[in-house]
Amino acid sequence: MTRDDLLDYIKTTHGDALAQVGLTPVDTPESLSYSISDALLRAGDEKAEADRRVGILIRDRTAMLDIEPEPENIQSEGITDVSNL
Amino acid sequence: MSATSEANSLEAFFAIGVQSAKGTAATAFYKTLATVSSLDVQFDIRDNRLEHPAASSVWLRAGYQTMTGYLANATVTFALRPKFIVPILQAVGYQVNSVNNTTYYTHTLTQGTNAAHKWMTLAWSVPDSDGAFVVRGVDCRAESLSIDVTTEEILCTATFKGLTVEPMAGSPTYTAEATDELLPWIGARTTLSCGISGSTYAVVERIRGVTINMDNPLRVDDKALWEPARTTLQRESHDVNYNFTGMNMSDSVYEAFFYGSDGGTTVSTAVRTGDVNLEWHSADDITGAVVPFRFEIDTPTVQWIPESGSGQASGSDLILASAAANVIGTGTPVTINIDNDVASY
Numbered sequence: 001m002t003r004d005d006l007l008d009y010i011k012t013t014h015g016d017a018l019a020q021v022g023l024t025p026v027d028t029p030e031s032l033s034y035s036i037s038d039a040l041l042r043a044g045d046e047k048a049e050a051d052r053r054v055g056i057l058i059r060d061r062t063a064m065l066d067i068e069p070e071p072e073n074i075q076s077e078g079i080t081d082v083s084n085l
Numbered sequence: 086m087s088a089t090s091e092a093n094s095l096e097a098f099f100a101i102g103v104q105s106a107k108g109t110a111a112t113a114f115y116k117t118l119a120t121v122s123s124l125d126v127q128f129d130i131r132d133n134r135l136e137h138p139a140a141s142s143v144w145l146r147a148g149y150q151t152m153t154g155y156l157a158n159a160t161v162t163f164a165l166r167p168k169f170i171v172p173i174l175q176a177v178g179y180q181v182n183s184v185n186n187t188t189y190y191t192h193t194l195t196q197g198t199n200a201a202h203k204w205m206t207l208a209w210s211v212p213d214s215d216g217a218f219v220v221r222g223v224d225c226r227a228e229s230l231s232i233d234v235t236t237e238e239i240l241c242t243a244t245f246k247g248l249t250v251e252p253m254a255g256s257p258t259y260t261a262e263a264t265d266e267l268l269p270w271i272g273a274r275t276t277l278s279c280g281i282s283g284s285t286y287a288v289v290e291r292i293r294g295v296t297i298n299m300d301n302p303l304r305v306d307d308k309a310l311w312e313p314a315r316t317t318l319q320r321e322s323h324d325v326n327y328n329f330t331g332m333n334m335s336d337s338v339y340e341a342f343f344y345g346s347d348g349g350t351t352v353s354t355a356v357r358t359g360d361v362n363l364e365w366h367s368a369d370d371i372t373g374a375v376v377p378f379r380f381e382i383d384t385p386t387v388q389w390i391p392e393s394g395s396g397q398a399s400g401s402d403l404i405l406a407s408a409a410a411n412v413i414g415t416g417t418p419v420t421i422n423i424d425n426d427v428a429s430y
Contacts, residue, residue: 033106
């Protein structure tokens with residue numbers, strides 16, 4: 001996948017969840033740049049890695065804003081898969 | 086609030102977490118077993134102008150100096166163990182790609198672009214008589230990492246600068262470091278060569294120490310108008326070099342260093358290149374696996390600079406030489422492989 005493809009995928013899949021934590025899904029260091037960079041290191045597995053990285057971003061952003069996460073969103077963003085972090 | 090604290094340092098901890106985005110603090114941290122740690126504020130202080138007419142022509146400081154900003158300033162020293170070192174390397178700009186080997190994981194780190202250089206959150210817990218307080222540094226990057234390998238231990242020191250210092254918030258999670266150390270007497274130097282092109286000598290002599298230095302200077306003076314605080318810490322460059330010490334001065338080493346090849350007979354000023362691949366292991370295997378924890382650094386192209394005067398005959402001492410090997414930044418200059426039981430970073 002290209003960087004632009006991955007950004008489009010994240011926008012489509014996680015755009016609403018990102019908006020809930022005040023993030024505009026753009027390819028900048030303040031938003032998705034590192035999620036995209038990390039996902040692109042996983043050839044053939046970019047979407048799964050993007051899901052995981054965006055899930056962590058939403059979790060961290062939620063904690064920073066001190067807002068109540070929506071349980072169904074956490075599940076859908078794969079946040080349960082952070083036990084090894 | 087306590088007026089004094091008699092809690093000692095052994096109750097402190099230092100941890101690091103990788104941020105998903107700049108400005109968003111990490112909530113998952115890796116703790117280290119540190120020997121030294123700190124996280125505080127380094128203020129920018131503007132000198133007073135000497136203006137006239139002055140309130141006093143005697144006193145240099147007739148007014149208060151102005152604080153114009155600050156940086157987070159942190160340092161940590163720790164023995165090389167298999168988990169914490171990965172996010173430390175990420176703080177120095179390395180990107181990690183993790184592979185599942187079923188019973189253990191291999192994390193391969195290579196230097197990323199400036200744009201991919203992660204921001205980190207540091208956590209420092211300070212013991213106090215009425216309970217510890219935890220501070221965090223947000224939007225931090227590492228300026229340097231040194232890995233000092235002696236015959237006794239492998240000690241690492243990392244220094245950081247950051248944009249924000251504040252109390253810890255929320256309920257962060259911490260992953261404890263493994264107690265297993267990477268030991269200097271277990272492992273291998275898979276490759277260690279030196280010589281001018283076409284005459285490379287495989288260094289087989291005993292070596293008693295090596296320091297791996299990673300310099301990652303940050304632009305700490307980048308302030309701008311209408312910005313009351315710094316907004317970025319760009320990387321200025323990245324450099325890796327080795328400093329080998331206590332190398333037996335054989336005829337082969339002497340000839341490779343000074344004549345450029347084993348068996349050489351005249352001093353050559355041609356560049357001495359080489360390939361350095363070193364690794365260290367833990368004493369015990371990773372739980373559930375049949376391999377130990379492992380740290381490997383591979384640098385396919387180095388330039389050797391022998392340290393003039395380092396090999397001396399003195400009393401009954403061995404004659405030992407020192408030399409630097411500077412990593413040359415082409416292709417993939419540095420690859421670090423770490424085997425541990427962490428699924429992903």
